[in-house]
Amino acid sequence: MAEGRHVVLGVTGGVAAYKAVYLARRLIDRGATVRVVMTESALEFVGSATFGAITGTDPVTSFFGGEDVSPHTTLGRWADVIVIAPATASTISKLAAGQSSDVLVATVLASRARVVIAPAMHTEMLDQPAVQKNIETLRAYGYEIVDPEDGPLAGGDEGPGRLADPEVIADAVREAFPRLDMAGLRVIVTAGGTREPIDPVRYIGNRSSGKMGASIAEVAVERGAEVVLVTTTTQTPVGSIEIVQVETADEMAEAVWSRAGAADVAVLAAAVADFRPDQVHRTKIRRTAGVPEIRLVPTPDILKGVSEMTSRPFLVGFAAETGSLDTASEKATAKDVDLLVANDIAKEGSGFGSDTNEVRFVFRDGSTRDLPLMSKRDVATQIWDTVMTLRAES
Numbered sequence: 575m576a577e578g579r580h581v582v583l584g585v586t587g588g589v590a591a592y593k594a595v596y597l598a599r600r601l602i603d604r605g606a607t608v609r610v611v612m613t614e615s616a617l618e619f620v621g622s623a624t625f626g627a628i629t630g631t632d633p634v635t636s637f638f639g640g641e642d643v644s645p646h647t648t649l650g651r652w653a654d655v656i657v658i659a660p661a662t663a664s665t666i667s668k669l670a671a672g673q674s675s676d677v678l679v680a681t682v683l684a685s686r687a688r689v690v691i692a693p694a695m696h697t698e699m700l701d702q703p704a705v706q707k708n709i710e711t712l713r714a715y716g717y718e719i720v721d722p723e724d725g726p727l728a729g730g731d732e733g734p735g736r737l738a739d740p741e742v743i744a745d746a747v748r749e750a751f752p753r754l755d756m757a758g759l760r761v762i763v764t765a766g767g768t769r770e771p772i773d774p775v776r777y778i779g780n781r782s783s784g785k786m787g788a789s790i791a792e793v794a795v796e797r798g799a800e801v802v803l804v805t806t807t808t809q810t811p812v813g814s815i816e817i818v819q820v821e822t823a824d825e826m827a828e829a830v831w832s833r834a835g836a837a838d839v840a841v842l843a844a845a846v847a848d849f850r851p852d853q854v855h856r857t858k859i860r861r862t863a864g865v866p867e868i869r870l871v872p873t874p875d876i877l878k879g880v881s882e883m884t885s886r887p888f889l890v891g892f893a894a895e896t897g898s899l900d901t902a903s904e905k906a907t908a909k910d911v912d913l914l915v916a917n918d919i920a921k922e923g924s925g926f927g928s929d930t931n932e933v934r935f936v937f938r939d940g941s942t943r944d945l946p947l948m949s950k951r952d953v954a955t956q957i958w959d960t961v962m963t964l965r966a967e968s
Contacts, residue, residue, distance in 0.1 A: 577605035579751055582649050582687070584658035584678045585625070585633075586665045587615025589728040590694040590737035594659050595620060597740040598628050601747060609649060610634070611678045613665065637677050646677050650685030655750045658682075659720075660694035660737045663705050669717075670708035686792070688750040692720040694737035696727055701734075714930055716949035720746045755962060757798030762837040762887070763791045764830060764876070766806030767926075768823045770850035772868060775858050781926035782845035784809060786892075789954040790841050791815050797958060802837070804829045806844065823847050823873035834880045834887055839961060841890040842877050843915075845926070849873060881910040888912050888965055890957065896920040899934050906936040912964060913937060915957060923947050935960060 581601050585594045594610075601608050610625040610633035617635060626632045634645045642648050658665065658678070665679065669691075674680040682689055691712055699705060700722065713719050720743050725736040737743075765787020767780040784807035791803040795815050804818045804826055818833075820826045823846050834840050849870035859866050877891045891909050893902045893916040902916035914936040919925045924932040924947065932947040935956075945956055 579606045580652050580654045581606045581608045581747060582653040582656045582681060582685075583608055583610045583625075584656060584661075584665075584681070585610060585612045585616045585620070586658065586660055586662045586678065587613055587618060588660040588662045588694050588737075589619060590660040591616050591619040593737055593740055595624055595628065597657075597659055597743055598625060600740055600744045602629065604744060604748065606747075609652070611649065611681050613676050613678050615662075634677055634681075637680070646674075646680040647684045649681045650683075650687070653681075653685050653687040654752065655688050655690060655747050656682055656685060657690040657692070657743065657747050657750075659690075659692035659740075659743050661691045663693075663695050663699050663702075663708075666691065666693060666705065666708045666712065670711040688752070689717045690720060690743070690746050690750050691717050692738050692743050692746075693722050693735075695722075695735050696731060697733035697735045699735070714947075714949060716951045718746055718750055752793075752796035754798040756794060756958065759794075759799040759838045760802075760836060761791075761794045761799045761839045761841070762802045762804065762830065762833050763787050763794070763841045764804045764826060764844035764846075765791070767845040768806055768826060768847045768873075769821050770823065770847045770873070771854050772851050773855035773857065773859050778847060778850065778870075780845050780847065782894075783807065783927040784844075785927070785929065786931060786950050786953070787841075787843035789950040790843055790957060793951065793954040793958055799839075802833055804833075804844070823850060823876070827874035827876045827879065830876050831879055831883075835883060835885055837887040839890070839965075840880055840887040841957065841961075842880070843890075843892045844876075845892075845894055846876055847873055877909050877911065888961060888968075890915065890961060892916070894919045894926075902934060902936050903940055903942070906938070907940075911938075913957075913960060915953075937964075 608629045612633045612635045622633045668679045720738045723736045724734045766784030767782030769777040769779045771777045791801050795801045802816045818829045852869045852871040889911045890913045891911040899916045906914035917924050917933045923930045931953045935943040
């Protein structure tokens with residue numbers, strides 16, 4: 575059911591636009607509140623009054639002329655799910671490129687909601703390499719693609735490209751709604767790479783962007799958890815997340831250890847420096863003084879510290895490796911974690927700063943599960959699905 579959920583229905587300029595009317599009705603029948611955004615060309619195929627009569631709200635068709643001075647941002651914040659049906663080759667291209675030249679694409683770009691795309695076009699257009707590449711790009715972004723069907727098309731043609739049945743699209747929307755299976759859970763997540771100062775200007779650090787940890791925190795709060803994010807980055811995740819800003823490994827250790835005892839689950843995704851300079855110079859080291867000698871000392875082992883707590887949370891650790899992931903099992907055992915997530919940062923699409931990741935799950939019994947390359951948000955979803963299953967079994 576979709577009771578109380580908010581759905582933005584995007585309608586683009588294809589013959590199948592008439593089917594979006596039925597989709598709107600089916601979503602409403604399932605309990606969703608629906609608001610419609612139409613491209614200029616969509617208005618050539620179906621009237622805005624039709625959607626207004628069905629949804630009870632006039633569709634948004636332009637950035638300008640309405641009462642809302644920023645309709646795309648308003649809808650973007652309001653939506654739980656955005657579904658575009660039909661999605662033309664033009665709109666798919668704009669989404670893949672982030673080109674916000676119309677109010678529909680701008681709404682998607684201004685939202686953190688899950689996005690469902692239902693392409694519809696002639697077979698020849700669907701088969702074009704550029705179109706297929708754009709669809710795969712959207713899939714990599716984490717968009718749910720409802721593949722078109724084989725059947726009658728415009729102009730008497732027949733073949734792949736027909737808009738999927740509205741019932742199938744409505745089912746995909748239902749599956750895209752955030753679950754609330756984590757309601758009541760207290761979660762702590764770490765993100766980003768620590769910076770260990772050498773002097774007021776320089777530091778020892780790494781290339782971690784914090785995107786993976788931020789995605790983990792976002793998915794958790796969307797599923798109902800109470801989330802604390804201890805992070806070295808300045809990016810602000812969506813949702814009601816308590817942000818604890820830190821910089822060094824010592825600061826992160828203090829923030830995590832002081833809060834982990836009250837958490838049900840801890841996911842330590844941050845790339846914490848293993849070493850720091852034993853001496854921090856109070857003033858900038860000058861080149862004229864010659865090459866400095868920097869002695870390194872170990873930083874706190876935050877993951878091990880949590881695992882050794884008397885009343886410890888369910889613990890998820892991360893291992894950023896280069897090349898083989900074979901040593902990940904050894905780390906999982908040494909750190910005594912409930913789940914270890916390992917990735918090869920040297921692999922294309924799986925490194926620091928990327929929007930995608932390819933990981934291996936290492937379990938307590940030594941078994942492993944490899945996940946294919948996917949968006950970091952989808953990896954976060956897989957992590958939480960696995961955590962919830964393991965907690966239920968324990």
